[in-house]
Amino acid sequence: QLQLVESGGGLVKPGGSRRLSCAASGFTFSDYYMNWFRQAPGKGLEWVSYISIGGATVHYADSVRGRFTISRDDARNSLYLQMNSLRAEDTAVYYCVLAAANYWGQGTLVSVSS
Amino acid sequence: DVVMTQSPLSLPVTLGQPASISCRSSQSLVHRDGNTYLNWIQLRPGHSPRRLIFKVSKRDSGVPDRFSGSGSGTDFTLKISRVEAEDVGVYYCMQGTHWPPYTFGQGTKLEIK
Numbered sequence: 001q002l003q004l005v006e007s008g009g010g011l012v013k014p015g016g017s018r019r020l021s022c023a024a025s026g027f028t029f030s031d032y033y034m035n036w037f038r039q040a041p042g043k044g045l046e047w048v049s050y051i052s053i054g055g056a057t058v059h060y061a062d063s064v065r066g067r068f069t070i071s072r073d074d075a076r077n078s079l080y081l082q083m084n085s086l087r088a089e090d091t092a093v094y095y096c097v098l099a100a101a102n103y104w105g106q107g108t109l110v111s112v113s114s
Numbered sequence: 115d116v117v118m119t120q121s122p123l124s125l126p127v128t129l130g131q132p133a134s135i136s137c138r139s140s141q142s143l144v145h146r147d148g149n150t151y152l153n154w155i156q157l158r159p160g161h162s163p164r165r166l167i168f169k170v171s172k173r174d175s176g177v178p179d180r181f182s183g184s185g186s187g188t189d190f191t192l193k194i195s196r197v198e199a200e201d202v203g204v205y206y207c208m209q210g211t212h213w214p215p216y217t218f219g220q221g222t223k224l225e226i227k
Contacts, residue, residue, distance in 0.1 A: 035216070037163075045155065045163070045206055047216040059214040095163065100210040101153050102174075104163040 002026035002103055004096045009108030012086050018110055022079040022096030030054075030074040032099050036081050038092035039107075048094070049081065064090075086112045116140050116212045120219035126227045133194040135222045137207030142187045144211070151210035154183055154192045155218075158203035166205075167192065194224075202226060 008020040020036075036048040049070040050059040058070050069082040079096055093107040117140040127133045143150045154167040165174050167183035170190060180195040194201060207219040 037216075039157075044221045045157075045208070045218045047214070047218075050214060061215050100151065100168075100216065101155060101163075101165045101208060102168075103165070106162045 002098070004098065004103060004105035006094065006096045006105045006108040009094065009110045011111045011113065013114055014087060014112055016086050016112070017082070017084045018086065020081040020083065020094055020096075020108060020110070022105060024077045024079065024096075024098075027098070029072075029077040034072065034079045035097045035100070036070060036079075037095045037097050037101075037104075039095070040089070040092040043092075046092075051079070083110070086110075088112050115215055116143070116209050116217050118207055118209055118217050118219040120207060120222050123220060123222055125222055125224045127194075127197045127224060128227045129199060130196050133197050133201075133224060135192045135205055135207075135224075137185075137190045137192070137219050139188045139190075139209055141212065143190075143209050144187065149211075150186065152183075152185070152190050153208040153210065154181075155206045155208055156203055157206070157221075158200070161203075197224070197226070199226060 003025045005023045012018050033052050035050050038048050039045050048061050051070045055072050067085045071080045091112045093109050095107045096105040119138045121136045143152050150170050152170045156164045156166050166177050166181050171183040182193050184191050204221045204223050206221050
């Protein structure tokens, strides 16, 4: 059964860092590109970052470029999002997503507050 | 970036009645490969987001056949033939033709009257 399980969320101070992880199972992880999306409280869905099969190509939303880094470890069937210089507006539930929204994890909440 | 505009933003529906959500894009979503990458995403309380429809009208595995998608170019519609209590939630259209970035509509909140 296909599963995407995010972890690493929590309360972070403005300017701080956090690393999100996503453990994938039930499919051949290395065969798929992956994305991170997010939903801020009371707001809609927003795409955050993309990583290609193999990891050679990455893309970022303008709002996170230069602060967030997406990566993957195919040997561990895992996706990561390193978030630096966090801001209050980064507060959101972050979702690990298979390809272009095919399947979503349950999400992990990141709260940025002093 | 492609702007996606949904209507209505709030949709009260009587159980067993049909419902329809419109989504319009700021430019044609026909990709140079001939496909139209328009998805419908469902967010239900207590559940992970779920893709219902991809490429305008293709239902994902396990999605009830009361859900259907239609449209072309810049105008798309999600229809629920008979609303059930479990359909309560927020529905988003999402385009994957002109990316990055993937972009979403504002969301339509479906509730039971």
